[in-house]
Amino acid sequence: MNETAPHFTPPAGTPPIVQLRGIAKYFPGVIANQDVDLEVHPGEIHALLGENGAGKSTLMNILTGIYQADAGEIIIDGYKREFASPQQAIAAGIGMVHQHFKLVQAFTVAENIHLGWDDTPRRASAAKLERRTADLAKRFNLQVRPGARISDLSTGEQQRVEILRVLARQARVLILDEPTAVLTPAEARELFSALRNFVAEGNAVFFISHKLDEVLEISDRITILRGGRKIATEKASDCDPRMLAKLMVGRDIVLDDMRARPQGAAPVSTEPVLSLKNVTAKGDDGSPALHDINLAVHAGEIVGIAGVAGNGQRELSQALTGVRPVTSGQIIVDGKPMGGRNAAAYAAGGIGHIPEDRLHSGLAPALSITINAVMREYMKPPITNAGVYNPAAATTLSKEIAEAADVAIPDYGMPIRNLSGGNQQRLVARREMRIANKVLVAAYPSRGLDVGAINTMLRYIVELRDAGAGIVLISEELEELLNLSDRIAVLYEGRIMGELENQNIDIDEIGLLMGGRTQSTETREVA
């Protein structure tokens, strides 16, 4: 560890600043946390490491009073506390900076700092608030521009405002949820040095992350969560990336291999049915989200895309289906470049798409089941003839799709949001499978579903592969990817870090790639 600030050593007998004992939190059908014990001492930066859904954010939301634990206790400075709201937690000195900032865009920095704060003077001019903000910034050594509007700031600056907001309220425990996800490397270095200064005064930091390198760089100790439970707490100096990756991903992966083809299944084609050549695309905010992606999918095979969510998966699935334009490079379907064509052309060309957020992009929740079910075929006979839409024919097709999906529907005219998530997903899957005679792009097809529904989804995908379609399966469940994929490509920060044949695959290696390490850097740094 590179020490740039003097290290704080608490006097002997000082209780941990935060202690969690047996914390459990259950959501309907999901164990978010169970039996979590954790302690953090003054002067410590403590990292929480885990995959998506490992329970990191839930645990911290319990500590900050956003959720209430179903079991267990929170002990602050040796005293048991209960937080009914974030206000109570901040009063006890615990503040959190969320991954998605909670700032008022139209307000200035000074106004955001003073918003909802008891210390804000009752009568205050803009100049006075800005002066107070400048003083605070100086005290905590965080550079901000008090008079600037939030909407004019870079994400790094916005994050400093969030941190200052929490520190100004006398936080002694600062919780940062994926703080570097939005930062440039230079901004991340600044953040790290500010955090070291903060703990050097006897405070503590919780640092939530899934990036192995930065966790090793910044933290004193590391707690690994998996499936809502604590797996281990280790000193950072005793850890290496390979070991962390193994702990994070877990060894106990149940293999229910679905890669074997039944007799009569379509063979894997020699020529790719879909290929990406040096594809680059922008995210919603205009910044590059995909860098130089090369990928080939053959008919009759499943290509898995592994990676922690938010590393370009959404953009990749949209680029593959024509929803998001590519800024450079080529997408080739069946030997024909698709340059400049829209999503309808991709769908007409036999590319189905199960989007990652079905309610927001795959369905119109307020419209009827029929309207949603025919979204891919409404423009063709028998539903539309010469521009005339036939609602009766639409309902007939909708019934056909619902039967294939094995969903019982009392009324096809009712809004589709009335159906359960699993049923919605099955309808979307069946709708897409009908048109996906070349390629199906399935983004997180099992997200939010229960075990039964997940099995159905995976069975559908295998069925389509055997029928001769190429499948791109984007998932955060390694188990799912290992069970289905013929090859696995790992996506990290919009780049494909590596592509592995799914035979005797080294799970640790996938973990390393997911954490942003390529094999070459890993051997160099660990050796």
Added chain:
Amino acid sequence: MFGNWRFQRLPSAHPGVAFAARAAAVIAALVFTGIILAIAGANPIELAAEVIDSSFGSSFGLEDLALLFIPLILTGLAVTVAQQIGTWNIGAEGQFYLGAFSATAVGLFVPGPPALILVLMFFAGIVGGMLWILIPTLARAYANVNELITTLLLNFVAALLVYYVSTGPWRDRVGLANSATPRLSAEVPEFWGIVHWGLPVAVLVVIATAAVFTFSRWGYEVRLSGSNPSAAKYAGIPVRRHLITVMLLSGGVAGLAGMLEIAGTVHRLQGGISNNFGYLGIMVAVLARGSSIGVIFSAALMAFILNSGIILQTQGLTTSAVLAMTGLILFLTAIGDELSHYRITREKT
């Protein structure tokens, strides 16, 4: 506090319950108004009898009602059409003025046989309404400028434009009316008393619009785009193109309302010709809940309320009382719509 009784929100309201909630809202609004009138010293029962007698007791009353009905159908439809693509056209008022303005321009300055002029006025009215919504439409489609503000602000411009021409350059210099244009010679013919053919035209426009939205591929795409633009983009639907077409259509329908008011009812352009029909159209559309056919029924209710207001004014009540009544109906309907989503259940503990 509520014992074991629990409110449970249902994802969608039962149609019967929804209808009952609306009926209850209208009745409650009338009762409230009656109470307020009673407090103000009037006799609500007598007034109600007077209103019903004047509205439905004679052919004259029904004719007056019909003349209010025509523009309300069309302005209500204009707002409903815009809602299909997820936008709020608050500018039906301005588009109504421009439709009236353009039709008047043709009627005053284009020579020709009245039948031909009438046809030209018809199209001029529609085009006038479309032109008035063109800038808000393009601003929304290409720069995502909120159409609520732009369409609303253009209303004031349109009202002042009409006021200016009707008291200035186009003023009738021969007749007695000093603040209006001369009477136009081309007229929409009448078929029942003073009620003109604009009524069946308006109803036909509603039916045609409803049919297009329900029974065309284009209508399907518009409904999907209006309900969830991201899903429409996912399906490859040209959302922007549909947005532009639908908003222009909305403006055209409001413009037609202005043309019919000029050519069928008032026969000359004057300041305040819109009679707030554009704004009342918003309320008609809200009551119709996005259904084009529903516009006919809610426009009828609105026409009755307006007509009642006129009758009540002859009985010495102010316009404010009538405005309060319309406001109450809208307010209570909103509450009724929300409440119809709830079911009260008793939990066993």
